[in-house]
Amino acid sequence: MHEERMTNQEIASVFREMAAYLDMENVQFKPRAYEKVAYTLESLDESVSETARIGGISALIKIPGIGRGIAQHILDLVKDGHFTEHDHFKKAIPVKVLDLMKVSGLGPKMIKVLWKELQIRDLTDLETAAKAGRIRRLPRFGEKSEQKILKGLEFVKKAEGRRLLGFILPEVRGLEKVIAAYPEALQVEIAGSIRRRRETIGDIDILVSTSNPDGVIDRFLNLSLIDHVYGKGPTKINVRLKNGLDADLRIVPEESFGAALCYFTGSKQHNIRLREIAVKKGWKLNEYGLYEGDRLIAGRTESGIYMALGLSYVDPELREDLGEIDAARTRNLPALIGYGDLKGDLQIQTDWTDGANTIEEMADAAEATGLEYIAITDHTKSLPMTGGSDEKKLRNQITAVQTLNRKLKLKKRKITILTGAEVNIMKDGSLDIDDEVLAELDVVGAAVHHHFDLPRDEQTQRVVRAMENPNVDILFHPTSRAIHRRAPIELDVDAIIEAAGRTGTILEIDASPERLDLKDEYIRKCVEAGVRMCIDSDAHATTEFSFLEFGIAQARRGWATRKDIINTLPVKRFLASLKKG
């Protein structure tokens, strides 16, 4: 057995490289099969190495896009770290093709020419050749291609990768407002992965309908936040913004807005499925509409297109080709939890520990965002850097909350403050606060904040033990991941979900933009298992209740309905449904 378990990303990279090699060799169709598998693996959270190790070929071919051929490659990768066909290509084409493809405008075919003619094998070779003016002399290359490559190299060097949705969305909404204010703009929508509310986004897709494309284009190109224009035509502009993000502006006539929105929202795999359905009916679907020959069947609205294809409308958050097409065909799509459906927020820190605001300030802010109740869940004593509470401090806080609740009631305010804590799960699964005090709190959340690197079995047993404590209502940010910063702890999530169902423990969807924990895939497993979840802001300041939106988005991506999320209940019914209620 190969010692280092390969991650899904690593395996996906190997298959992306296979696709590129095959493209370089002009092989038909196979590259698309490898690309599709790579895409699937990149957004799959279960470890495909584990799946291979435990279930073998029969388990692997259950994953869409994986057949016997690729399943065998995965088995070889997991066992030996490589497989024959890939080794063959690596030897025959000793080029860092994935690196070179990061340069905008370079694909397998052009890379092949660069390698054959100029022996370019990596980004350094490419830069040297471009600066020496050697690329412009190649067939079908020219001075402009060379300049484009140099510009592309510059961007590769300062590429920052995908950004967190929660940090970029406010800025994007600002841009949307600016464009919507153009007198020529009829409809404006941000599409792409932002509209699907993926946790990270790679670029900004903006769709505009207008009867005056030139007017919109002129105004857009004059925006001061544009750094560089990659390309522009009468209906499409690609730019790099000064904040380092790429943006695509697409312009369509009003009667095509729905078709264009659908096309531009993606995901790519979802769109391909829609087009296949159209083809089977003898029709054609593109960004201008759904056509039978030249006759337009639908195009003005997205719902019109889905309806014509015999499907229910699919919410953007579900458009990942993860079963939503079949569910739409058989009218089995869930009625997703709505963005205004939360009545409570069950994880909030205050200035009693590492929060920025007082309990009362947090209560005011929560009420202003439309919430009816909040739980104050400051950290506990084994996190001394946060000033975590001990038993005595917690009892003082209970008294303070009771006093504040009385005061708010006299003022006829609607908000209710619940007492609580975010207690630490110790290495052995015990908690750092006495059960006697925990029993006095309304809402107890337990969380892993240290010993992140325990082996999977030990980590799982540790967390399950905490969940078995009758005072623990919620498991906060269950996998303790921090996107781009810290990997999730090794956890048997199926075992955690089973334990949640057995013990009545609620699993949290922490809405903080860099946590989003549980993530969509696990949320969907909870929904299928009938395990209840809650969505919390994890706010450390009054401004952070806005995070709730991203938790709801993640829940929607996990197919959750209102009944799956316990803090959509009014406060009394919420309390009654807790373990001790």
Added chain:
DNA sequence: GCCGTTTTCGGCCCGACTGTTTTCAGTCG
């Protein structure tokens, strides 16, 4: 290489834009 209530063989989504060309291949989404 994958996939299948029209198929286990024969298909495989669709169009805009660029750069280099005189009609299109390559790239991108």
